[in-house]
Amino acid sequence: MVNLSEAIRTIRWMVRDTFRQSISTKLFWVMLGITAVCSLFAASLRITGDISTYEGVAYTLPKDEADKVGGAAKVIDDGVQIKNGELSLGFGVIRTKLAKSKDDAVKFVQVWLAGVVGDSLGVLLALLWTAGFLPTFLEPQSATVILAKSPPRWAILTGKYLGVVGFVSLQAVVFVFGTWLGLGVATNVWDLTYWLAVPLLVINFAIFYAVSAFIAVATRSTIAAAFGTLLFWILCWTVNYTHHALLATPVEGLGQGAGFLMEVGYWFLPKPLDLGGLFFDAIGAQGYFGEMPEMAKIKAGGHFYPQASVVASCVFAVTTVGLASYEFEQTDY
Amino acid sequence: MRVWGGATVHAATFENVNKIYKSGLFRRRGLTAVDNVSLTIPHGSVFGLLGPNRAGKTTLVKLLLNLARPSRGAVTRLGEAATVRASLNRVGYMHENHAFPKYLSASEVLHFCGGLSGIPTDQVAGKSAYWLERVGLADRAHEPISRFSKGMVQRLGLAQAMLNDPEFLILDEPTEGLDLLGRQLLRDIVQELKAASKTVLLVSHVLPEVQELCTELAVIVAGRVAYRGKLTELTSNRTGLEAALKAIYVKGTA
Numbered sequence: 001m002v003n004l005s006e007a008i009r010t011i012r013w014m015v016r017d018t019f020r021q022s023i024s025t026k027l028f029w030v031m032l033g034i035t036a037v038c039s040l041f042a043a044s045l046r047i048t049g050d051i052s053t054y055e056g057v058a059y060t061l062p063k064d065e066a067d068k069v070g071g072a073a074k075v076i077d078d079g080v081q082i083k084n085g086e087l088s089l090g091f092g093v094i095r096t097k098l099a100k101s102k103d104d105a106v107k108f109v110q111v112w113l114a115g116v117v118g119d120s121l122g123v124l125l126a127l128l129w130t131a132g133f134l135p136t137f138l139e140p141q142s143a144t145v146i147l148a149k150s151p152p153r154w155a156i157l158t159g160k161y162l163g164v165v166g167f168v169s170l171q172a173v174v175f176v177f178g179t180w181l182g183l184g185v186a187t188n189v190w191d192l193t194y195w196l197a198v199p200l201l202v203i204n205f206a207i208f209y210a211v212s213a214f215i216a217v218a219t220r221s222t223i224a225a226a227f228g229t230l231l232f233w234i235l236c237w238t239v240n241y242t243h244h245a246l247l248a249t250p251v252e253g254l255g256q257g258a259g260f261l262m263e264v265g266y267w268f269l270p271k272p273l274d275l276g277g278l279f280f281d282a283i284g285a286q287g288y289f290g291e292m293p294e295m296a297k298i299k300a301g302g303h304f305y306p307q308a309s310v311v312a313s314c315v316f317a318v319t320t321v322g323l324a325s326y327e328f329e330q331t332d333y
Numbered sequence: 334m335r336v337w338g339g340a341t342v343h344a345a346t347f348e349n350v351n352k353i354y355k356s357g358l359f360r361r362r363g364l365t366a367v368d369n370v371s372l373t374i375p376h377g378s379v380f381g382l383l384g385p386n387r388a389g390k391t392t393l394v395k396l397l398l399n400l401a402r403p404s405r406g407a408v409t410r411l412g413e414a415a416t417v418r419a420s421l422n423r424v425g426y427m428h429e430n431h432a433f434p435k436y437l438s439a440s441e442v443l444h445f446c447g448g449l450s451g452i453p454t455d456q457v458a459g460k461s462a463y464w465l466e467r468v469g470l471a472d473r474a475h476e477p478i479s480r481f482s483k484g485m486v487q488r489l490g491l492a493q494a495m496l497n498d499p500e501f502l503i504l505d506e507p508t509e510g511l512d513l514l515g516r517q518l519l520r521d522i523v524q525e526l527k528a529a530s531k532t533v534l535l536v537s538h539v540l541p542e543v544q545e546l547c548t549e550l551a552v553i554v555a556g557r558v559a560y561r562g563k564l565t566e567l568t569s570n571r572t573g574l575e576a577a578l579k580a581i582y583v584k585g586t587a
Contacts, residue, residue, distance in 0.1 A: 003419070010449060013445060017437075020437060141431065144400055145446065145490075147400055149421055149422070333400040333401060
């Protein structure tokens with residue numbers, strides 16, 4: 001019978017131990033260092049000028065440009081938009097003309113930071129860096145002392161898993177807060193939708209770290225956990241992309257069986273591409289980065305179910321942690 | 334032994350226990366570590382478990398602590414099946430190669446172990462301080478374990494095993510790495526437990542220690558019980574423990 005208070009106490013201790021472990025391995029400070037660099041980068045953003053509309057001012061546009069907006073006469077009647085701003089990074093080291101409005105420029109940097117640095121590089125690096133946490137802990141010489149105590153093994157493993165996810169969540173919060181603050185202070189644009197990056201980064205990490213935990217329990221090898229998870233991520237991305245590509249552009253001659261298998265694979269496995277798409281939608285990135293045509297097509301065709309996709313991915317993660325716990329229970333030490 | 338509600342309860346029992354470790358890609362290869370062992374460890378005894386290397390002694394300890402599961406047979410601990418984890422709160426365990434997380438200090442290790450053992454938070458600090466003092470690590474309590482020698486780690490292992498005031502202490506090669514004072518400390522603690530009618534299972538190769546502390550013993554050879562009885566019975570023929578054990582080892586492996 002499950003002793004809930006003991007399980008909660010165990011999970012709390014394991015989470016606390018994982019934080020101590022993360023600080024001792026210097027990973028905590030390395031990740032904070034990266035956040036500090038990104039926040040400094042965000043704070044170095046300077047925007048001078050903006051897009052201005054001058055009513056009634058005659059302004060000569062190149063003919064093709066004027067034609068695009070209804071002809072020169074109309075432009076003069078409506079007022080003319082003059083792009084007179086400048087965007088600089090690195091406290092003025094890199095300068096470029098402002099392509100859009102000030103808010104848009106900030107959004108672009110946010111999308112770049114959260115989407116590229118956080119969601120892609122950040123999650124993959126976090127998976128690689130934290131891959132050693134469980135195998136180190138599961139070494140028989142270290143684990144037997146804890147496993148010879150009364151807490152159930154599933155609670156020990158769940159605590160360790162939640163500890164790592166909690167640690168990465170904290171890093172994600174600090175990263176988003178730091179860069180959001182840097183951008184806000186530098187530009188006075190305080191866009192709260194940027195905070196949606198936190199749950200999406202955490203969910204993305206938690207799903208794939210469940211796989212890392214399972215491999216760690218099965219093999220007790222850091223290398224297997226790190227590269228196994230990376231390969232699994234590539235597999236999931238491929239299945240996710242192929243599924244959307246086949247929906248967007250059906251291939252003639254593809255049998256029903258193959259289609260069914262693809263559908264099963266898509267719903268069974270985590271869907272990193274969908275999570276990324278959802279993330280981009282949430283922070284309004286579509287206006288800044290070109291959307292993958294396959295994704296755009298299935299969205300237009302009403303075949304994209306973001307909520308179901310996220311729920312299915314989360315179910316996969318919970319099931320995987322459950323299987324890892326079962327494997328852990330059966331393992332001889 | 335202890336009698337509860339009319340039933341005799343031993344500190345531990347092994348009933349026709351087999352343990353085969355499976356290995357290989359498809360787990361086809363098997364190594365028999367324990368072969369049809371039946372054994373009881375009475376309550377209140379200091380019980381020695383002896384045998385040559387790879388005899389299966391540590392496997393028996395692991396089965397007792399539910400660190401491994403028997404391939405066949407039944408194991409009980411403190412009157413309950415070994416799979417019932419709750420009774421582990423009444424057990425202390427120290428083995429020869431402790432590897433505590435190097436990022437923790439001695440004090441943090443004891444707080445962590447105490448927390449997992451269900452010791453109330455308000456008592457953990459007091460018990461930790463007491464045992465750190467007792468094992469001679471009080472002045473190094475807040476140093477990271479990475480700076481500790483093997484003997485100091487063993488002393489810490491002893492402190493964590495005693496932290497929950499165990500009813501049943503299991504010591505697997507406990508004196509490995511301990512200096513003279515550390516060995517004396519261990520002997521003192523075992524004598525105190527003996528006086529308090531608690532049970533100690535001692536797995537050891539150090540015969541003087543076994544002779545000084547144990548009242549009963551079992552000798553395991555090639556996964557089987559080659560001898561089980563009182564220490565005095567084994568040494569009564571005046572050949573001495575060492576010679577008696579050698580004879581059992583040779584006979585058991587023949």
